Amino acid sequence: MMEGYEKAAADAEERLASAADIHAVADIERDLLGRRSQFTEAKRRLGDLDPGDRAAAGRRLNAARERVEASVAAARARLTASGRADRYEAERLDLTERLPRVVPLRRGHLHPVTQARDRLEDVFVGMGYTVAEGPEVESAWYNFEALNIPEWHPARGEFDTIFVNLGQPEEVMLRSHTSPVQIRVMENREPPIYIVAPGRTFRTDTADATHLPAFNQIEGLAVDRNITLGDLAGTIDEFVRALFGREVKARLRPSYFPFTEPSAEFDISRPDGSWLELGGCGMVHPNVLRNCGIDPEEWQGFAFGFGIDRLAVMRHDIDDIREFVNNDVRFLSQF
Amino acid sequence: MKVLLSWLREFAPGIDGDPAALSDVLSALGLAVEEMTVTGSVPDGVVLGRVLELRPHPDADLIQLVEVDDGSGSTLQVCCGAFNMAVGDLVPLARVGTVMPSGLEIARRKIRGQASEGMCCSEIELEMGDDTDGIMILNNSVATGAGPGTPLAEALALAPDVLWDLEVGANRPDALSVMGVARDLAAALGVGFEPPDWSTPASGPDISDAVDVEIVDPTLCGRFVGRVLRNTPSGPSPAWMANRLIALGMRPINSIVDISNYVMLELGQPSHTFDLARVRGSRIRVRRARDAETVTTLDGVDRSLVAGDGVIAGGDDAVIGIAGVMGGASTEIGDGTTDVLVEMAWWDPPSISRTAKRLNLSSEAATRFRRGADWGYNVERCMNRFVKLAAELGAEVTPGMIDERGNLPDRRPLRVRTSRVNGLLGTSLSAAAMAGHLRSIGFGADVSGPAGLDVTIPTWRWDTETETDVAEEVARLHGYENIARTVPTANEAGGLSPYQQDRRLVRDVLVGAGCLESQPMPFVAPGALAAVGLPEDGITLSNPVDDSESVLRTSLLPGQLRAVAYNQRHFNGDVRLFEIGHVYLPAPEGQLLPDEREFLAVALSGEEAPAAVAVLDLLAEALALPAVELREASPPGLLTTRSAEVVVAGRARGVVGEVDPGVLEVSGVAGRVAWLQLDLQEVLNGPRARRRYRPVSKYPPSEVDLAFVVPEGVAAVQVERALRAAAGSLLVRIELFDVYRGAGVTDGARSLAYRLRFQAPDRTLTDADVADVRQRCIDETSRRTKATLRS
Structure with a gap:
């Protein structure tokens, strides 16, 4: 038997085809799917069904609803794009009529995260580094395997990776750190290598005052003949001084990352004598060098990484990082 | 991993000193202290009191009068807001003058006319727990001989202790135990480390023949050790054990389960117990599962297995447990259990890891097996510990131990070059110094001359197998802070690439034109692309954080319109925004990753199309773009009569104009929005005009x-x-x-x-x-x- 909503769905195409503008589509959408629609009514009635029948009826309802939603979207696309050109013919402009314009005498502002990133880039450029970049959507090879994190490794779960629907399950993802750029650089260049790689990274963190699913990191990599752990500690000292001033000290604590060995976390000193954890670092793991075709007997390297957003937060005492993505001009124009 | 100081001291009595200083030592060892708590301290003046009489307060319904024996010979009257006591109960009594953990000093006072000479305490008031509901009733908890007037600390055998919560890396399976942490800490402090001897006398027939264990797949199980206990205790475990489990974050259940957990926390070795009578044929087969085999696990869930999962099967070959992840319900010990088979095994970490991940079961045991449990002599030590604890609670210990072997990790002595270690660390340690560090944490190290040493890696360090792994141990024990800090002598010139320099120029031009840089997240809702007239072909996320942010953008338009709408909603008026960010176009045929590009967008609300063209002209001039033309086109999402394609040196590189009013409407934006979007990558990497000098004329125009x-x-x-x-x-x-x-x-x-x-x-x-x-x-x-x- 055909349900009421199915009759409505069957007529949907035709009604939408005759819609003259976006308002009409909205009206039809409300009529078909809104609170007083057959669909909503049918959904309410699902609860009255026998549990045995409910699943099948629910699936049937959802399938019909999805069909209608697709038709509405298509109609909207038709009416918002080329289809309406004639209605705006009267407004046609010749964009090559370039009259002189007075630009308002108000400067714009760079995003605070961009400002932090520029500052970091400049510090490292001054230390002899170039700036490397890579894609944000990565394969498991670059995000994990080449970094010595095989598929079964317990550390994989700790990255809270956001995967995308491409390739095999968990084969393609939004990069969960900037370390894939290390691999891309080492695969394509002979050492010596001195690079930093700033960029966007992603984790399955729900947005709150201190977390965003999309945030920014910077990664550093040095590969040369005689790079040591002492060089890593000294390099961190140097950029911490350049960023935060002479009075701020850095320290390294042993830690674990699959792609570095020895590994460390690095902290910076606070005025009250306590330490603030800033990032992770270590000597590039021989397996990582090997994965990039670099002989670990001949070359050694160090890598480090930390959050850029955090620096902007610290610099300006920002108490809610969701402001970074709201793009409220009252926020953006403060920096 | 949580550890208690008192427990660590059972392995290394020399561990002592200021808790904060010990925290620093732990952190310097790579066992980062997430939290340190001093526990078990009771304020002076809190004693055991016995309730002698309970009377209603004549003038207050929410307070009763308690007559308490405080052991002094006379009785005290205390006003109390809790009603959970009965006459005869033993309760904590804070005497007048006691300073409570909150800082409150107990004073003699009158409450609605009735004298109160002390306070009966709840858990939370003493910071001994979270219970706020009533006064602590201590009738069953006090030590023998304790009575009214006994100080509470003495009555409950409480001693001040320190609890550390440590962050342990995946390379340190050994440090997921009290013993492993004690070993490291003792080494760093230079004090002795000696695990106790737990061997226990046994009686009765040898069981090693009574139970038949077969490792069918040696790649799954490297070692299977078993012992049998008879007449195991079934009640709750003793308070001291329960208290330690609670302190380390586990819930006491019953004595056998608690012993299993206790040994796991103490020594790092998970164990599993079977009701031997329920194991068919007293036979155990360790093998890989076949597809679609099923088992009901201890949590009552029916689990479907796939080929490759490690399982334990009984004599009839039916699965009775998922190896290293969770036991089965069919052989669970219960009230009728008499004989218990205790299993301690070494499982192949990748196998356990895959099964635990697929089943989404991250038990404490699986966490340890995934990182690599100990396969060496400690397994017997752990078994002895289990047996001894069970014996202390009344179990009968039978002689004999099953010890079947599969493939164990190959850890022959490793040749370690001192030059390599020093070259990696930037140190100049002697072979002897390195050997000293390594031996202090149980590694074998034979110095074979100044050039190197032969290192035997202990079986509790599965993740440690190479020269670099050993170098890390040397660095840890030497102390990262003792490594001289140097800076590499890079003979490289640093700098930004031409692209990166130009991108900064673009930003500077736009800031100069009064635009604010925005950075929306690159996700959009399903349908959001179609709503702005674009094909709905954005790549979707498999596990989005939010269902309304589950599609990757193919254009910067939805995000910018959302930002404009946000500002309009917040009464910020018209805005001039720009963004430089990635878009993710569908992957070209034969390519796994999307066609990811860096785009530039400018959105000027309250402006008409020519404003966007003016911005384009500014950029074209700043970047010396050759031959920028506007070609008639109907770009999706834009108003066709007021938009054009931007052509640079003959190639389409973007769009400029005004956003379609219909699109603005569905986006919740009022007024007009002038719009420019360029494929920044193509524009900046494309051809540029050369700026050639043209003499300036001295003659009038x-x-x-x-x-x-x-x-x-x-x-x-x-x-x-x-x-x-x-x-x-x-x-x-x-x-x-x-x-x-x-x-x-x-x-x-x-x-x-x-x-x-x-x-x-x-x-x-x-x-x-x-x-x-x-x-x-x-x-x-x-x-x-x-x-x-x-x-």
Whole structure:
């Protein structure tokens, strides 16, 4: 038997085809799917069904609803794009009529995260580094395997990776750190290598005052003949001084990352004598060098990484990082 | 991993000192302290009291009067807001003068006319737990001989202790135990480390023949050790054990389960117990599962297995447990259990890891097996510990131990070069110094000369197998802070690439034009692309954080419109925003990853299309883009009559114009939005004009104004091109200064007025020169376009 909503769905195409503008589509959408629609009514009635029948009826309802939603979207696309050109013919402009314009005498502002990133880039450029970049959507090879994190490794779960629907399950993802750029650089260049790689990274963190699913990191990599752990500690000292001033000290604590060995976390000193954890670092793991075709007997390297957003937060005492993505001009124009 | 100081001291009594200093030592070892708590301290003045009488308060319903024996011989009256006590109960009594953990000093006072000479305490008031509901009732918890007046600490056998919560890396399976942490800490402090001997006498027939264990797949199980206990205790475990489990974050269940957990926390070795009578044929087969085999696990869930999962099967080959992850319900020990088979095994970490991940079961046991449990002599030590604890609670211990072997990790002595270790660390340690560090944490190290040492890696360090792994241990024990800090001598010139420099220039130009840089997240809702007229072909996320942010953008338009709408909603008025960010276009055929590009967008709300064109012109000038043209097009999402494709050096590189009012409406944006979007990557990596010097003239210029009537449909740029062609090299500037439609101009046409500036580099232009070039301009423009000079 055909349900009421199915009759409505069957007529949907035709009604939408005759819609003259976006308002009409909205009206039809409300009529078909809104609170007083057959669909909503049918959904309410699902609860009255026998549990045995409910699943099948629910699936049937959802399938019909999805069909209608697709038709509405298509109609909207038709009416918002080329289809309406004639209605705006009267407004046609010749964009090559370039009259002189007075630009308002108000400067714009760079995003605070961009400002932090520029500052970091400049510090490292001054230390002899170039700036490397890579894609944000990565394969498991670059995000994990080449970094010595095989598929079964317990550390994989700790990255809270956001995967995308491409390739095999968990084969393609939004990069969960900037370390894939290390691999891309080492695969394509002979050492010596001195690079930093700033960029966007992603984790399955729900947005709150201190977390965003999309945030920014910077990664550093040095590969040369005689790079040591002492060089890593000294390099961190140097950029911490350049960023935060002479009075701020850095320290390294042993830690674990699959792609570095020895590994460390690095902290910076606070005025009250306590330490603030800033990032992770270590000597590039021989397996990582090997994965990039670099002989670990001949070359050694160090890598480090930390959050850029955090620096902007610290610099300006920002108490809610969701402001970074709201793009409220009252926020953006403060920096 | 949580550890207690008192427990650590059972392995290394020399561990002592200021808790904060010990925290620093732990952190310097790589066992980062997430939290340190001092526990078990009770304020002076809190004693055991016995409730002698309970009376209602004459003037208050929420308070009762408690007559308490405090052991002094006389009784005290205490006003109390809790009603969970009965006459005869033992309760904590804070005497007058006691300073509570909150800082409150207990004073003698009157409450609604009734004297109160002390306070009966709840858990939370003593910071001994979270219970706020009532007074602590201690009848069953106090030590023998304790009575009214006994200090609470003594009555409960409480001693001040320190609890650390440590962050342990995946390479340190050993440090997921009290013993492993004690070993490291003892080494760093230079004090002795000695695990106790837990061997226990046994009686009765040897069981090693009574139970038959077969490792069918040696790649799954490296070692299977078993012992049998009879008449195991079934009640709750003793308070001291339960307290330690609680302190370390586990819930006491019953004595056998608690012993299993206790040994796991103490020594790092998970165990599993079977009701031997329920194991078919007293036979255990360790093998890989076949597809679609099922088992009901201890949590009562029916689990479906896939080929490759490690399982334990009984004599009938039916699965009775998932190896290293969770036991099965069919052999679970219960009230009727008499004989218990205790299993301690070494499982192949990748196998356990895959199964635990697939089943989404991360038990404490699986966590340890995934990182690699100990397969060496400690397994027997752990078994002895289990057996001893069980014996202390009344179990009968039977002699004999099953010990089956599969493939164990191959850890032959490893040759470690001192030069390599020092070269990696930047140190100059001797072989002997390295050996000393390694031996202090149980590694074998034979110094075979100054060049190197032969290192035997202990079986509790599965993740440690290479020279670099050993170097890390040396560094840890030597102390990262003792490594001299140097800076590499990079003979490289640092710098930004031309692309990166140009991108900064783009930003600076836009900031100069009054634009604010925005950075929306690159996700959009399903349907959001279609809503702005784009194909709904964005790549979708498999596990989005939020269902409304589950599609990757293919254009910067949805995010910018959302930002504009956000600002309008917050009464910020019209905004000028720009963004430089990635878009993710569908992957080209044969490529796994999307076609990811860096785009630039400018959104000017409250502005019409020409404002966006003006921004484009600014950028084109700043970047010296050659031949920027606007080509008629119907870009998706834009108003077709006010938009164009941006063509740079013959190639389409973006769009400019105004957003379609229908799109604005669905996006919740009021008014107009001028829009520019460029494929920044292509633009910046594409051709650039060379800025060639042109001498500045010392001679005066002449200006000529020309107005043409130009039919609609003939673009202004065509008129301009004709003028440039006609004027030739004398033209130094051309500016459209007026556009007029209306009276005096024919319908379907408009007047375009240009100001032309002529100048020669080598002479002053004569009137005749100017008249000549003016006429050429008029003639050429009329000839090449349908424009006529406006008279």
